[in-house]
Amino acid sequence: MKRFLKIAAVISILLTLVIGGVVFYFYTNIKPILVREINKSLAVEVKVGDITVSGIRDFPNLGVRFSDVSIAESTPYYKKYLLEAQELNLFVDIMKLYKGEYLIDGVTVRNGAIRAADLNKTTNYEITKPSSDTSSGGVSFEIKTLKLINCDIAYEHTPSKFKSNAYSPSTTLTLKYEENSTSLKVKTTLDSAFIASADDVYVARRNLKINTAIDVVTDKEQVIISQSDIAIEAINLTTKGTIGYGNSSNVDITFANDNTTVQSLLSVLPASITQSLDRIKLEGHVAIDGYFKGKTDGINSPAFGFDYQLQNTSLTIVGENISLDGIEASGELQMPNVSNSSSASATCKLSMAKSGKNTLSGNLAVKNFEMPAIQWEGKTNLDAQFIFGLIENSSFLPTDGTLKTDGKLALTYDIGNAQIAPNSLRFSGQFLVENLKGKLNNPALDVQHVNIDISANDGKLVVNQSDFAYNNTTGTLRGYIENYQSMLNENSDASMVGELKANNLVVNELYSTSDATGDPKSSSELFPINLKLATTLTDFHYNDFSAKSMTGTLISDKMNISMPKCQIEALEGNTLAGITIRKWGDNHLLDITTEIDKINISQLFKQFNNFEQSEITSEHLSGTLSGSILAKVILDQNLKPIMPKLYAKANVTIENGALIGYEPLKKLSSFVHIKDLENVKFKTLKNTIEIFDQTIFIPRMMIENNAMNLEIEGTHTFENYMKYSMGISVAELLATKANWIAKKAEKRIEKNTKGGLTAYVLMEGTPDNLKISYDRTIVKENVAEELTKEKKKFIQALKGEGTLEEETVETKNYDDVWDE
Template identity: 20%
Template structure:
């Protein structure tokens, strides 16, 4: 017995080892077959990570696994993925492995496909990405009686957790199947057989902008008869579940040379109105288990005919419900008096003759009755719509009667009475004469709140009248936050905006007593270290769908810390750009005129503005406007009036304010100043300390005019003149928007302010012109406005004074006349004559008395004493005397005051 068990154990172990080892012998052969099959049959790039063979996983059959398969296209869909699959399993008899694949095909009995994704696409030229099979002349040369590779003799197959996408760019159609699980049992080898299938998936269908199916749940159990000889597939016992609507259908589909022939009939087996609620996606209808319903609902129809390039099957699908109602157990309201009579028909087989006839769609909630009907034709070409709406809806009742998931509650009464008849081509081409709309729409007590809104919008009343060519907004009264808005106007293409991708065109008059900009702008979270991982806030965009003109008139507009009154002007919005024309406002006790634009079409919003400021209160303006503070910070110390014209452009930051480092432009400013209050201005204090001969609080700035340019974060000021009494001052330079300065000021100081020492020295020249002498004193101002650095330079002053004194003395000598000049020349000649007696009493050069002695004394020593005079103190130069004089604090009795 032990011997038998031992032999049995060794035998089983040997078999197990063989089952594990043998696949490695055949694995390279399997890979070769897979690659040859792909290369012989497909015009596409195919990759897979591995092909493996196992006798264990599907014993007693062999299993071949292809993992991580990816198929990508050649041109015209180069490098686009056609299909991918995580795992493909092929089960076959072990004996198939011993066949010569070049002579006998390998028969596959079972296929399992896991996590597959297939993307089928047709472009606008009609080219498809799935036409990748090689034509006969492209296939490798093989004997005609041989079919190398694999052949199918399927008994079982399964598709697990997969998806299919179909995109048709020409018809703008998108069809999605997700969460697809499908299995079938049967065989394809016989001429006539049966296939038993089970399918579950979610289906979405969108044609143009209309979504016909939205993630609808689909289940199908179908017994399909296969007539492979005639390519006919018959539905024998079939039950489908669309969302929760049960359907039974029967019929067949037969493949023809020029298309397919279809003959299918279907209907729901019951007649409960709950079946209608089941058509609505479960996401919106919720659970129907405890819903109370009354009335009936029936859907039935047929699809019969040929599908070819020119024709579609005829069809007649009808939905009818009479005197129905429903009530959800957790909601207080009931929807009743429901009547539905709708059909989809085509009697010719031409796609363009398909139409939808909604004869009746009526319901009632509380006392509010809503009635509607519509006929929609030419679904595949120029869609035409003829619709009627007549009813009242209390918006608050919608969520109390039906389980709608609203992020925010709706309130208000909607009253509509409207007839409309139009075609899509008329909308697309603005052929308003073919658009016939009449009626009115009235909204009362409407309130809407959203996370995208700073405050809820409350519309007390809005009235719209529909005319054949236009839509009139007769009345619009609303509030949000502390703002009130009243509007009226004309909308030119409301239907084009609603049913197509047209822009909303119109002209509106908007009035407001109080308009707070903060009621419409959400605060953005700064990007600090604490929230740097937060999702960035999308920059504000002007809606691309707007193409309108707004005539604005607001009594008071509040923006940040600014208060604007009597705001009037025109606003044009188009292509994500807002253009301001003839805007005017009262602000800072003056008048503001404004033209320009804001453009948000680019990644970084840009702006351009022309500002005309008239009679602005300087102190208020410079304390209230950051832009003016940056252009001329020192002006905040001024009291008086400002006239200015500013042209600027640049970028806007996330808070929709100008990025100062990006703006460029120019400005002209005129000051009508009455007073300077420099007590808090570090710059004026620094100037006062460095240049004591000027009292900067008493500068004469009346009618000051200056020009500025700014670019790349710098403000450049062209030279302008001011005065302090009879001291002329010229200023120019630049500063950055970060307040770094580089300014030069030149002070023309009259000689009378130079002090007694300077005046005594220059008084040696007895000439009236001396009284008009002045010297330039330069001051260089750097640092920042809060920490200024002031340096004075007297070099140019000394040079200027010397030149002026020489010029005055020169003119004085010239004016003495020809005789005096000849005498001086003669004197010079005598001093140079060697025969002149040594004991001559003339020991000095005649020209030295009026010029040399005086000027040398003034310029070199500040004294007229002879050179041989004994002195105990070093003589002072003009520069020393000027320095003392200009930096000496003036006294109240001093002439400088």
Template identity: 20%
Template sequence: MKKVLKITGISLLIIFALLIAIPYAFQGKINDLVKRLINDNLNARVEFSDLSLSFIKGFPRAHVTVSDLVITNIDPFKDETFASTKDISFTMSIKELFKKNGDPMVVNAITVNEALLTLKTDVFGNNNYDITKKGDSASSGENSFTLDIKDYKINNSALNYIDEASNTAIHLTEFNHQGRGIFSAETSELETTTETNVSLSIDSINYLNNNRITLQAIIGLDLSNSTYTFKDNKGFINQLPIEFKGYVKQLEKGQDIDITFENPESDFKNFLAVIPKDYSKNIDAVETTGDFKVKGLVKGLSSEETIPQFDITITSNNASFKYPDLPKRVSNITINTSIKNTTGRADDTYVDINTLDFTIDSDVFKSSATLKNISKNMLVNAHINGILNLANLTKVYPITLDYPIKGILKSNVNTAFDMDAIETNAYDRIKNSGTISINDLEFTTKSFPSPIIISSAHMNLNSGTVTLNPFKAKTGDSDLFVTGTINNLTGFLLSNGKLQGDFKASSKLFKVNDFMTVDEPLKDQETKTSSDALKIPDFLDCTINANAETVVYDNLNLKDVKGTLLIKDQKASLINLTSNIFDGALAIAGEVTTNEETPNFNLNLNANNFDIAKSFNGMALLQNLAPIAKLLQGKLNTNINLKGNLDDDFSPILNSVSGNALAELLSTKISADESKLISNLEGALNFVDFDKLNLNDLKTKFEFADGRVAVKPFQLKYQDINIEISGTHGFDKTIDYRAVFNVPAKYLGSEVNRLIGKIDAAEVNSISIPVAANITGSFTNPSVNTDLSSGVKTLTQQLIEIEKQKLLNQGKDKVQSLIGHVIGGNQTKTDSLKKEQDQTINKVLQDIVGSRSTPDSTTSSTTNTVKNVLGGLFQKKNKPKDTVN
């Protein structure tokens, strides 16, 4: 017994080993077969990562798996992927592997996992799926498969159909399909089950949006006549059941189609079943009355030139529904809609919404519309007449809005247009008439940071334009009263068009931030952070003539604002904008742009008669341009040209600001009580009383860039002391200035008076000494250093020159007197006598000057005296600053 078991075990082990090993002997043959079939039948590039053969998976059949198959098109769709799959598996009898080349091979089962198939037709009519070779090798029986399929599956796959000529797109996702049948017999049956999500769009309009469709169908196969008959079939569109019957017959140039379908029940609950379950929720407990019926016929030739004719009707009469958890009912529902094509030409397909009426509470809403030329430039003709309380939307239907909305909408509108006219703003082809009114509308949108409350709005519709008369609204703390015209309301509502118009707007209070878009925060890498950024809404394309009592921007309150605002492409251009602020007048021109990653501005500001203290304390920009001005009291005229970037709060990024300015001070004095800078200057320059500094009619120019302000040299006066100031400071409050004081001699005290005591008064008054003060550090911690070198040199030179001139004059007088006495008044002197006279005068003068002092000793003595005098000027003294009588 043990021997028998041992032999049996060894035999089974050998068989199992053969089942594992033998496929490797056939794998090369299978690989060659697949490549040959591809090359003989397809005009495309086919690649796969692996091909395997197993006798274990499908025992007693062979199991062939092709992994990572990718089919790529050649011209005219070069390098575009036609199909890709994770793997395709074939199950067949082992004996099929031993057939000779040319013998038909029977495949019993096929499984496709995670396939993506893209069918595409370009604008020239080329199809990317025309990849089979034409000719004898492809059409003959050589190397062909005979399908004796009893089971096939397509799992978790997707299909895209794109027709660029008609702008039609069909997308199938989560596609799962399986079937059983025998394809080799002339007549047989195929049992199929299909589940998928379907999206359909024609000319950018979505007719199906991820709608769930299921289908259970038994299809009769008549292969000899290429006819496929639907015998017992039931499908679902979302939760709406549809039964259909008919056939599809394959012809040489297309398909002959004859199919009818309808929903088997007529309860109005079937209408709710059409809506995706995510939106309609659980409809089992919904109370309904009335009927709902869908019937359709599709019949005719489907070919490259024609489509089948069809007639699909959707009807409902006097229906109603109420969700059990919601307070209100929708009643008096009447639907009469048909989708037809009576010619077989795709362009002649049209939708006729003859009636679509309903009532909520006592509000009656009626509408009708026709849609023609759907596959190309769709023509729309619609009429809407009724009242709709927007707050009732969530009270009758389980819909969750991104933002709550309420208000009363009344309309009586006729409109006719084509979609191309909407997209190109061809107003002559947009025919509107009627009125729309809105009362107590309140809603929130991402376009504005606060809810928008429209207390009343009345619109008269004309061809291509809408007249606002008037429009009253509030958002945040701002109010708005608008009249004007809108040129593209239909395009704005139905497509991605701009809100174009020309408006007159007035407001009692207008806060700029109430009308700025807030961008979503970035959610990138952890290293990136971003706060919400304000943007000018990109849907605005309009001209606004504004008049506001108060406009608030940042912390500024502008009064009596008037001007024109042009908004387009997230750019606001300001034209002749004037206002009153800081007890003066302000004029602004320029633009603010937010269509780039970093918002920027380019403005010209003209201020007239500004209160200096109020303006420099109120505007951060002015504080940084001239921080010293916060110590001033008086009036200011200035013209500032500046440009730079804005931060997320719409405030200037100071280091990016550049430009230039011209400033003029009027009736100005210094308020230096709390200024460390003035205190340090007074300590270093005790001969100047800054309270008495004359700043009237002071004019200065300055330029700014890269975070620094360069002040051009300007002159001011303290009594009879002329002062020249120039230098730079940074937006970081660092300073580097130089002030040169030209000090008259009379301020120099008794030492200098004794030194120049014999100088004429006129000569003394002509003497002035330049004293330089270098101011560095920062405005909060300044450092003042005086430079006496130029003053010492200047005063020394002046004193020596005056003393020398006095000595020369004295000596000349003595010599003239001596020579006159010697030679008398003889007027007939020869040239030799004159020359001798000059030589004698010079010698006598040199002797006189030399006897008083040598040049070196005079210069040294005078210089020391001057240093002592000037040094005393900058020492603190316990005496009044103003010592001049």
């Protein structure tokens, strides 16, 4: 017994020594073995700060701790380390390794970064040296647990321009590698994740959680994703599919969710889809079922799309008290090429949306998100506040009104130019505006009501009835518009034919004011479409001019607005006028030809602001005016006349006229001592007067009454410089009273053929410095010249070479009167 105990004790001591020796051997040689094996197997630079090994109590389990580890890229891409970690822990069973079982119990990477990239012909992670082992035997290994704690992760695939990066506070993986496949299970939290392909960003700094199982089939260069759970912020998705990573990389992934908020969904969609929704806030729930599929190599981009169903959703215009509630809708979004938003399309079947009086139902389709082609078929009943709230920088602020539609609408919107594309507008159905009220800022109009009833087909838009009231103006409009599809074009050929009636129209109220920069509004067109409207205007006003009525046909070819034969009842008489306004550089040209019949000359001067002069005013004139007048004048951008740009010619007859209290005549009266010159009255006066170069040209004319005759000609400038030559003929009794007999001896006055006396007077200067003098020679020469012309005209008439009718003064070419 004692011997057995001794033998047992010896064996125990020997076993202890053997085991102790083995452990001591591992402890004393593990570092050089590990370093040697690392250097032997890797083709890149590896740096390790320190290596520590777990104690004997864990044997045969071995824990190795590497500190300050860094592994270089095999091909520089990030120009940083492929892997770097403050701490890397490795846990293995050395006995299993000794038996050839490549099983790693655990790997932990702490406070580090992993940066991988697939390049066009290589990668940045080919860090192992080529193996000399040519045996065909399969190799497998397994990592039971791989943990990444507080690590940055980045991956890029340059052929497809795919990029991703994130920060992971916690990631747990299990990995099993066999000859042709690798199985990977991942449970990770990724903060501030970024995923993009080319210029399309799919996840923009969002928080993700992923729980997935992945199989990598090496010989097929394919990644198979089993059904997985992905949470992007508040969106919970289930997904599965495959990813090809070889020379022909591709993706085929499906995803779905049962319910998420609309706002959460929009937050993770590409900017190319959501950029047009900046002013729209959507709240509610949506269920989606979508896909991400296609090639991702070279110039190829995958397709993206999903079906959706909106449930109890609301739409609000940001900054406006405008919303739609209870939206129930379904549809789809398709992007055949995620890098090309012009290939995108979307549909929406809107069962119902409502808010107060607002209701909306129908089908919406949009194609090409770069220049959206929009089609709508359905019914709308919307408040005016809702419609104008959708329009940015609208100058109209509605306070009431309803817009209703029932039909089909199609248009294409040019996002780059912020306008509807030419000839893209189509409408078929009915459009109603009911009791629209509000304030228009530019021009400033108080709109009391607008009612419009329009029906349309593809070829013609018919204004069945419309009436309006603003400020103190009321009116109606009926007619139709041909080629209405181009109505919003820059060069529209739309034409409206119809009937316009307006009462108390004040043209000045329609002036646009200057914009914020102080530059006046300017356009190459006076009106956006062509017009031909039978027009009746009652109680018409322009500046100080008023007309009881104006009737005619209003015509516009966009560059010109005219009424060729306008009947005007105004100024206590009647006028037939041809009126045209056209663009003239940045200004406008007003062209008027008139035939007037017995209008009140005093009212004419008064309502036309005495033609922008103060010397001869409405208070100085009386009588009725008949004849023809041609006038052309440049109007500024606020339609006010530029008087230096005025040309006019008037063949007129004034009946029962008077020139009363005219200051130069008062001075003339004092000069020639004839009181009757202060108020000159006459029965009939005829003349042709021309105005250009800011000067009134008055040919010789005779003013006759019982007391005296006044023969006068001369010029009168807009600056009130006058130059008149006159012959004043009076009866002998009046001449004696004026003491002309004594002056006759001085040869300033001579006896005329009617038994009276005639004085020849020159009057020149301004009213403040007017010079009046007798000058028989100059005046008589002017008269003699006129008599010679009359005599020549009479002889030509006798010979059959002319007539005794009054000659018409040649009309000057307007463009020659001044440079534009």
